[in-house]
Amino acid sequence: MDVISLAGLLLAIVAIVGGQVLEGGHIASLIQPTAFMIVLGGTIGAVMLQSPWRTFVTGLRISMWVFKPPVPPLHELIEQIVGWSNIARREGLLSLENKMEGMTDPFMRKGVQLLVDGVEPEHIREVMEVEITTWETEMKQASKIWDAAGGYAPTVGILGAVMGLIHVMENLSDPAKLGSGIAVAFVATIYGVGSANLIFLPVAKKIQANIMRLVAVREMLLEGIVRIAHGDNPRIIESRLQGYII
Template sequence: MDKISISGLVLGLVAIVGGQILEGGHVGSLVQPTALLIVLGGTVGAVLLQSPYHIFRQGLQMAKWVWIPPVVAQKAQLDQILKWSQLSRREGLLALENLIPALKDPFARKGLQLLVDGADPERIRELLEVEIDAYEEELRQSAKIWESAGGYSPTIGILGAVMGLIHVMENLSDPTKLGPGIAVAFVATIYGVGLANLIYLPIAGKLKYYISRMVASREMLVDGLVGIAVGDNPRIIEVRLNGYLR
């Protein structure tokens, strides 16, 4: 569980609600289901219109990374690559073939299979980097739905506020309803801006961070496989790959 994400969200909400209370306002005045429906529904609709379904679904699934980060065990991967390197120097590249079925990561299996098959080092890098680029692009497109939601939400909030003001204008004959009506109208703007800056954009930023780590992990694997293919000393490989950990 990522405690800093929870702390950040709680701190943001407490600051906003606390400010409302300190100003003499009531928390209940910030609770407007109609405004929330307009903002959430409009934002989701805009994002759905923008994104293919599988990208939208994957983006929603990736949101859990904010609370439960994906496992990116770069140190363990480095140790694994060094074992491959030492084994290949002792017994040759074909000795690595028995290790392939035990690998859970399809990308690692593919890379090690290319290495065992004796593919040219630059060819190994070229083939695997094409897959890395496609992998990164799909993840970033999925994360982008949250960034897009952060762009649409404030605008939908303004739309909700204008709709509320229209309703107020229709009741100008009753001055007692003007103040409360205007207050309710602007709650939609609060929802739009608040959701964008407290939820959507922070989620997008954290997902991008984890995506960059996952991509770096794959790049480290490629670098290690190429090092083994060209016959680099395990110590040289370790020194080079340690740069990814830092």
């Protein structure tokens, strides 16, 4: 669990709601189902319109990375790679084939498979770098749905505000309906600007930060596999991989 993400979200909500209360306002005045439906529905619809289905679904799926980052413990991964190196030096590269049975990461499995197959180190690097670039591009495209939502939400909020004002103008002769129309108008703007700057854009940046960390992990894994293919000493491999730890 990424505690700072949860704490940041709670702090933002408490600050806004607390400010409303301190100013003498009521929390109930910030709850407008109509404005919420306009902003959320309009924003999601706009993002769906601009995104391929696979990209949209992936973007929703990786949003969980905000609270549960997928980055594995780097020290354990380095120990694993060094273990492969020791086995390869003692028993040969083919002995690593037994280690593939428990691998759930397709990237790791493919790298070790190329190692076992005796592919030249330079060719292993070329093949795996393409994998890294393709994966990084796909993930960054998926993360951009949150950037897009952060761009659309304020505009949709303004659209909701205009709709609320139109409702007010249509009911000038009925004072009882004026209050609800004005409330929807202003709250829709709050929802649009608030969701963009407190949720959508921060989520996009946090996902992109996790993508960068995962790319670094894959590059570290690739470096270890290539060094094993070159037959480097396990201690040298460990020393090189330690440089990836910040």
